[in-house]
Amino acid sequence: MSRRISDSTVRRLSHYLRALEELEGRHATTVSSDQLAARGGTTAAQVRKDLSHFGSFGKRGLGYSVAELAGRLRRILGVDRHWKVALVGAGRIGSALFEYPDFAARGFRLVAVLDRDPAKVGRVWGPVTISDISELERVVGERDIDLMILAVPGDAAQAIAERAVAAGARGLLNFAPTQLRVADDVPVTNVNLVMEMEALSFALTKDQTAS
Amino acid sequence: MSRRISDSTVRRLSHYLRALEELEGRHATTVSSDQLAARGGTTAAQVRKDLSHFGSFGKRGLGYSVAELAGRLRRILGVDRHWKVALVGAGRIGSALFEYPDFAARGFRLVAVLDRDPAKVGRVWGPVTISDISELERVVGERDIDLMILAVPGDAAQAIAERAVAAGARGLLNFAPTQLRVADDVPVTNVNLVMEMEALSFALTKDQTAS
DNA sequence: CTACATTTGTGAAGCTTTTCACAAGCTTTC
């Protein structure tokens, strides 16, 4: 166990888990690497190689038990538990994220929202009341926050990231178009939609010549 | 020219362009691969290798002209023009995206919004009036849509993607947690936030052993 | 004009990831 697992492998594991949950919904009991590959947009060999990093979960001649493999993947991905998540920035993207039901469905619980706008602080969003950003350290400590979602303007993101980590947050999902610098043991995932659009633009741009 | 460019290279080019625009703002005139690397979180050799796929833009001993390299990168990424974008799904995430100013700043113009909810169709969002989804083909054709953003529920995404492509959309940005199947020459970028959270969860999960 | 300090552009080396191919293992059938 424990050779470093690549990012692409982790993404594929997420895909497999999603596919397995769909199969569970249809009461399928077993699935082959071939079938999983088709749903995940990869190859059967890749599926088997990915899984083989963590053990051997299949039965030769038969395939994988849908329920068992789903359980293993939940455990591997760490989604066999609840994660406490705080959202900073109750703006346009923040409010969309707050109401996104798929987070809760995977155990990511949004238990705190922070903002600096006095007009927003104190507002009640379902079970949560928006706290002032000055309360960040207290909120992270008291509510035992694991993960923090940053949905604030780019120029505020670095400072908030530092405070969050110092206060005990263990991982960050960053929507600001800023390269965050934090300790190496704090995983950061960046979501940059402009970059995603540029990837499309690039793919559609034929003229990639020098001059 | 024209060897296949990897995804990671394209993402880094976006990073470099963002860094260069910041430097332009500060009236810097030249920049070295070393400095660009520091901002993009990569290495100087990687910067030079990335750029070398498209030509040679630097001056030995001096570095790169900020303005010239930014121009070249805009051209390479295809953001030296305007792209006409339609948004399908005027819900939580759709409305956040519609108001996101960074898209327009890079030339991605949201010129149409579609939804199927009669309560939303006909509403006016700034310069755009929400159209009924039945108008998709007409809207894509008449407004000459290049790219389509899918912000609809997962079970609607595939059908809309097919219609969009048939009507002339050339690339898709998909927010639904669905693996879209479209023709190979239509680039699709998927944004799956649950997957991003799972990547954090995985990174923080020590117990990755088999049993 | 020459020596020196930089910094690019790029083959080659090193490393990682993906694909291949097949022995081994499980189930079913006769």
Next chain:
DNA sequence: GAAAGCTTGTGAAAAGCTTCACAAATGTAG
């Protein structure tokens, strides 16, 4: 209980990506 039919798990090969290291080019100082 042996044979046939699948499908896994995995070394080895292939492909792809990143890092290294240095010649070549440019500017600067004396």
